[in-house]
Amino acid sequence: MTKAISEHPIDLCDIRFTAGISIIIPTYQEAANIPYILKRIDTLRQARDLTLEVLFMDDDSRDGSVEAVAAAGFDWARIIVRKADRGLSPAVIEGFEAARYPVLICMDCDLSHPPEAIPNLVLGLHSSQQFVIGSRYVPGGSTDDDWGFFRWFNSFVATVLARPLTAVRDPMSGFFAMRKSDFDAARDLNPVGYKVALELIVKCSFENVGEVPIHFTDRQHGESKLTLIEQLKYIQHLRRLYMHKFSGMMYLLQFLFVGASGVVVNLAVLSLLVLVGLPEWFCLAAGIGVSLCTNFLLNRRFTFSYARREPVLRQFLGFVSASLLGLVVNYAVALSLRMNVLEDGPFALQLAALAGIAAGMGFNFLGARYLVFRKRFVRR
Template identity: 65%
Template sequence: MLVHKYSHRANTRKHSIMSFHEAAPLARISVTVPISIVVPTYRECENIPHIFNRVRALRDSQNIEIELIFMDDKSNDGSVEAVAAIGEDWVRIVERNGERGLSPAVIDGFQLAQHPVLICMDCDLSHPPEAIPQMVLALASGQEFVLGSRYVKGGSTDDDWGFFRWLNSRIATLLAAPLTSARDPMSGFFALRKESFDHARDLSPVGYKIALELIVKCDVDNVAEVPIHFQDRMHGESKLTLKEQLNYLKHIRRLYIHRFANAMYFLQFMIVGASGVVVNLLTLSLLLWLGASDSVGLVGGIAVSVVSNFLLNRRFTFSYARDRNPWKQFVGFVSASGLGMAVNYSVALYLSKYALPDGQGSIYLAALAGIGSGMIFNFLGNRFVVFRKRFIKDNAKNI
């Protein structure tokens, strides 16, 4: 079996695809390290006995010390009773009282886990427990994170998986490309060391793509991928809803901000600024249509666009600071904007008079340089003064 290795820092796939002789036939694999398998569940009582049977077969045939933890979001469907009926001391179920969701459930399970290797897998039987020894051995070979992958050589999905489900997965993977070069970062089947998880910073998972969260927040250098066959669920209903897809977009934005910080804030600041131009022109047109004078229309357009820019920047660009006094922030925002306009004018005037050669196009170049300078000044003033970031961890979930 092939283990594919990647480095997310360079964001390029390593040229070598290495085959580990230890990860060949299952009968020759020997795993001695104890492992904790965390399975998030919500209304999966039909699947619990089946996944237990397959994990038990793996445990018995390979003589692996395993802790199997079901993290249940209060399904009230008989899941607790199903685990109780198993009657094994290495299997338990935890009913969660906090925030519901797959990702928070996995985080809670990893925190409760007792063994040095952590495995996450779904309860719907789509992930083969038989691949766990190969994943553990990839960790033993020096990899920091191992994915059970559908998209590397040897990986596959059920024939009836469907085009739109495949397309959804591929688009999600493409959006994650700036964060990791792994081919299947959407996989819910993965392994990492407990010590790596314990060093994670600012975990704020949302939705169901917890592997991508951990790759980024655990600051993983190397990701390996073990090919698996992804099987459609046998019982129960899929949890992949439109809400979860929208949560993924929210999640990917958080991770971009975590990884690329100021570049992302600046991009959002520019997008809001562009929307302000539209608001300005629409307000101007409306006031002129209502019979206002040109001067009133211009002032009104500027005033409304300043307010809209402030509200959008407070809600989206600098959302981590929206729990603070909005009136003080508004005064600071207007002050920074006023200073930015002064910087804009000063730079444009200096360039047009002293730095650029005489010519019809010089004034436009000077104006563009002034606009750019003013915009950068506005951003820096708002980012580090008006909406300065404090208590980063406490505000992580507001992003």
């Protein structure tokens, strides 16, 4: 369930009574922005009489960021220079671990996220929301006008791909609030790339996620670090989150995906050998044999990747044996259809092979999932 605060007015308690707010800001070469963001946070702090700390989680930028924090002279702001496990998400996670107050805020350093919206995020937590996002895509939210088509499309596709994981409208946002106690209770966090909010929503199984409208301003100083590599990592991250949320279903889906690639391999090999003039019984068997090998390799690498450090030969023999029933079914169905039902006509042999594949697939999945790649085979 997600709610935009603007759509659901809440009982406005004064956030001064929040015991304290830890604002975590991941940074890489943001020296030029640090004085501005600290000034705006300080103005907010004084206006609302807030207890807060700011933690810059810096990946050893060496661009004067450390000096910029020191020069600002705020005893509530510090910078932690990280030298290992670099990356935006690990930096945020480490910052959350180091935070000392019960409310956590994450935001970018480039002033894209308005610090003035922090009270609204905190109020969301007060109104029993578990996670509150500063959102561009709820009523009242916006972005600067000069977002070109590519940037907009990019953000749109990324959001749509995350849709089965959460109904939140802006899960890509790097501006959000949550309780430290919820973070401390989170298990199995493993974010890659940029989408730390999505990781937390899925892994913490948050149901009650709020969205506060913000205006997202384009950065004025410094450069974007959102590279193509980071965007590709998002696909890897999504796959992990899908596995986490829909594990049983995802095994089957990926198995079917691999199976579909096996169909192509099977038909290609079979058709090639028919062209060469080899006997049909051999072509059918060779198509099955080659696709069996490619299916095994792909399932080992992707579908059941948790078991991919097991000895490959033993696993392959297991895969072949466990698939034997499926193979026999496949071959028997294909051959008998070819001899009794699909005797003539274009692609009769290929159609018979397809029916055999479908019948054998069910047996193969059960064998692979529960015998060959079953979890207790995996060494810890």
